[in-house]
Amino acid sequence: MLTMFDVYISAEKKVSGGVDWYGILGVIPLADEGTVKKQCRELALMLYPNKNKSTGADGTFKFVSEAWSLLSDKSKYLLNVSH
Structure with a gap:
């Protein structure tokens, strides 16, 4: 249960105006x-x-799933960060 809360809290945190995908995964x-x-x-x-x-x-x-999709494909991640 605590893990779910951690993911939701990390999803609300913004890094450079975007979602903290690393924080969602806890790395x-x-x-x-x-x-x-x-x-x-x-x-x-x-x-x-x-x-x-x-x-x-x-x-x-x-x-x-979305965090892995973005972080495993550097081109997607860089596009997401630049917006």
Whole structure:
């Protein structure tokens, strides 16, 4: 339950006017790709809506999925940060 709150709180924080995608995953911006991927997988397994029936799990899962989508593709991330 605490993890879901952490994700929602991080999603509200803004970094350079945009969403703090690293904060949503709970990693530092200098984290290597392996660390980011590992954390994303752990959160996705914990928050997967079919396994986690808690209210809000589906929303946090979407944030984690979007964070991974952006952070795993540097061109998407750079486009998102520049806006």
